[in-house]
Amino acid sequence: QVQLVESGGGLVQPGGSLRLSCAASGFTFSSYGMKWVRQAPGKGLEWVSGISRSGASTTYADSVKGRFTISRDNEQNTLYVQMNSLKPEDTAVYYCARVGEAPRSQGTQVTVSS
Numbered sequence: 001q002v003q004l005v006e007s008g009g010g011l012v013q014p015g016g017s018l019r020l021s022c023a024a025s026g027f028t029f030s031s032y033g034m035k036w037v038r039q040a041p042g043k044g045l046e047w048v049s050g051i052s053r054s055g056a057s058t059t060y061a062d063s064v065k066g067r068f069t070i071s072r073d074n075e076q077n078t079l080y081v082q083m084n085s086l087k088p089e090d091t092a093v094y095y096c097a098r099v100g101e102a103p104r105s106q107g108t109q110v111t112v113s114s
Contacts, residue, residue, distance in 0.1 A: 003105075005105060005106075014113075021078055030074040033099035036048040037095050039107075046063075048060070049070040067083065069082040088112045094107055
């Protein structure tokens, strides 16, 4: 069955960086556009970034543009997001998901705090 497992979250100071990973299995990874979404405490899901099947096309929410970089490795069935210049408002649980689908995984917690 479809399985997506996020990792790489943690506690980081404002201005710091983290790289999240999402290991995919149970489906043909290269056949799906993928996305990152997040959920801050007490708020709804927020779309963060998306990437096409080949990785050639990427899109970002205005709130993360210029700071986050999404990428994928179709050989390793893994999705990434490099997060730089982190801000306290980036604190959230981050999920990966296939485009057009709701998250179905545990997510990884990112906390930005001094």
